[in-house]
Amino acid sequence: MSNTHGHGGHDDAHDISKAVKTYIFIFGALMVGTVITVLASFIPFGNPKVNIAVALLIASVKAFLVAGYFMHLISERKMIYGILGATAFFFAGLMYLTLWSMEPTSIIHFIPNVP
């Protein structure tokens, strides 16, 4: 956590009071985001893929707000970024393998020419 929000021992009540205002703003944004997510799901965009993209985009923005401000990731130590960087790498790999496995030309769909 940053020195501003955290445990360095030199942050003061004034800094926290300022941070609380940010938390209230983020809280409001998350509430509005939830309502928008629900309303957007009822809009017929014509293609279900667009609905999926919109819902996941809003969810990603909400996740950024929670991780960035409530979990203070926008001002963290390098150690935490290192841990999360490794996690993101393996998570991306997992999702890549998932999508790759669904490709019809993927090697895992190879059917041996059995007589």
Place this chain on the structure above:
Amino acid sequence: MDIPYTVTPRQDTGLFNAKVGIWLFLASEVMLFGALFSSYILLRVGAAPGTWPHGLLNIPLGTLNTLVLIASSMTVIMAWASLKMNRFGNFKIFQGLTVLCALTFVIIKSFEYRDKFSHYEIIKNDGTVLDGHLISQDKDSVTLHLAEPKKHPNAAVIQEEKKEEAAGLKVAHAEAGAEGAHHAPVTVPRSEIKKMENYGPWHNTYMAIYFTLTGLHALHVIGGALVMSFFWGPGSKMWRTEPERFTNRIEVSGLFWHFVDLVWIFLFPVLYLL
């Protein structure tokens, strides 16, 4: 023996040890839920076109639970901020509210689960499919309230019906707005029933992944609520002797709670809306 670096940061990491520990734990949690989301994608994309169910879950209840969880994220960070501002009384209020939000979430979820376990699909000997909530049953007959087809613009009909109709089965629902048919109770003699099954995790792939994802998430909510209840109650004595260490504990438990919220932010649209 004193545990080192509970308050002061280590020189090499710049963090107190519990902070590193919780982030390593959360990294493993990301991979755990990531694997389940990956399974969801595989199952959904692999399902035959038009067979993935829509409209089976209660969107208003899911939305309410999302709002409750977001509110709890706010109260948990306010609990931590209160300690940083040396306001222990405020901490007690916010931490208590967080636990109440967690309980509310679990109660609402249990209502949703109960609804699924009393929601039955009956296939009769003549191929007719009845879908509705169980009112009563005895050794001779079963009585259901027939369910209304859900009206979602992106799933104009419950698409699972297409699969059943394609298989030569006739699906019977109470048509919304049809006179006399609204929530009509129907009694079926057991002798006419070929198969009867509720919407538990065994019902179909969608219900299986729904219960797996939300069940694991609910276990996290319960676990987090237990820890936060301890810090609200007996664990809060540490504030008198080691206030900084106690504040760090609240911060670490709060990070876990935010992660639980973060997972739900994705679970809600994926399972309820899409």
